[in-house]
Amino acid sequence: MPIVRILLILLAFASPAFAQDGARDLAAARDAAKAFKAYVDGVAKKGERPDLTRPEIAALLGHVFDLDALAALPPVQGSDMGWLMDWTDTANQTHKLFIFYGAKPGPQPDFAALGRNMTEYGDQYAVAMSFMIRGMAREAEAGQLFWRELPPEQRTRIREEGMTGFRKNSAVYILTTVCAAIQGASKPANARLVAAALRDTRDVWASFLLPQDRARVIAELADLPKWAPDEMARADLATFTAALQAVN
Numbered sequence: 001m002p003i004v005r006i007l008l009i010l011l012a013f014a015s016p017a018f019a020q021d022g023a024r025d026l027a028a029a030r031d032a033a034k035a036f037k038a039y040v041d042g043v044a045k046k047g048e049r050p051d052l053t054r055p056e057i058a059a060l061l062g063h064v065f066d067l068d069a070l071a072a073l074p075p076v077q078g079s080d081m082g083w084l085m086d087w088t089d090t091a092n093q094t095h096k097l098f099i100f101y102g103a104k105p106g107p108q109p110d111f112a113a114l115g116r117n118m119t120e121y122g123d124q125y126a127v128a129m130s131f132m133i134r135g136m137a138r139e140a141e142a143g144q145l146f147w148r149e150l151p152p153e154q155r156t157r158i159r160e161e162g163m164t165g166f167r168k169n170s171a172v173y174i175l176t177t178v179c180a181a182i183q184g185a186s187k188p189a190n191a192r193l194v195a196a197a198l199r200d201t202r203d204v205w206a207s208f209l210l211p212q213d214r215a216r217v218i219a220e221l222a223d224l225p226k227w228a229p230d231e232m233a234r235a236d237l238a239t240f241t242a243a244l245q246a247v248n
Contacts, residue, residue, distance in 0.1 A: 025069045026083045026090070032063035033094045043161040050098055052124050061124060064094045065131040069094050069161035076138055078146035088135040119186055126190035129181040136170060137201035140208040164210070171213035174198070174205065175220050177239070188230035195228075195236035202243035214244045
C-alpha cells in the first residue's frame with residue numbers, strides 16, 4: 001500500500017469521531033489491519049521483509065493491538081460479545097501476518113521462518129499477545145454475562161457447546177502463549193509484558209476455565225521456575241497459577 005494512503009488512514013484515526021467506544025475502536029482496528037495486510041502483501045511481492053519499526057507501520061499495529069483503548073473501555077456488558085470477538089479475531093489474523101511471514105506451507109511448521117520472525121518481530125509479538133490475552137479475558141467476561149442474561153429457552157445446545165468450546169480453547173491458547181511468548185522470548189521485557197497480562201486477568205481465567213483445564217494449566221506451569229527466563233515473569237506466572245489453584 002502506498003505510504004500516502006497509510007498516512008491518510010492514520011489521519012482518519014486521529015479524528016474526534018473515534019472516541020473511546022468499543023465499536024469505533026473495532027472499526028479503527030479493522031481499517032488498520034487492512035492497511036497493514038496491503039503493506040505486507042506489497043513487501044512480499046518485492047521479495048523483501050516487512051519493517052515493523054517504520055513509524056507509519058508501527059502506528060497501524062498500534063491501532064490493531066490498542067491496549068490503551070481496551071483499558072479505557074467502560075465496564076463490560078454481555079452485548080459486547082459481537083464486537084469483542086471481531087476485534088480479537090482481527091488482532092489474531094494480523095499478528096499471524098508477521099509471525100508466519102515467509103513460512104513455507106506444509107504439514108510441518110517452518111521452524112526456521114518462525115524462529116527468524118520471533119527474533120526480528122519479538123517486540124510486536126509480545127504486544128500482540130498481551131492484547132490478545134486481555135481482549136480474550138474481556139470477551140470471557142462478556143460471554144458469561146451474555147449467557148446469564150439469556151432466557152432459559154434460548155440457552156440452546158449449540159450455544160452451550162459454543163461456550164464450552166471457548167472455555168476449552170482459552171486454556172490451550174494460554175498454554176501456547178506461555179510457551180511461545182514467554183519461554184521463547186528473546187528479551188526479558190517481552191516475557192514480562194505477556195506474563196503481566198496473565199497476572200492482571202488471573203481472576204477471569206480462574207473462574208472461566210473448566211476445572212479439568214485449570215488443573216492442566218496448573219500442572220503445565222508447575223516447573224516454571226526451571227524455564228521462565230525472567231524473575232519478574234516467573235513471579236507473575238506464579239501469581240496467575242496461585243489464582244487458578246485457589247479455585248481448584
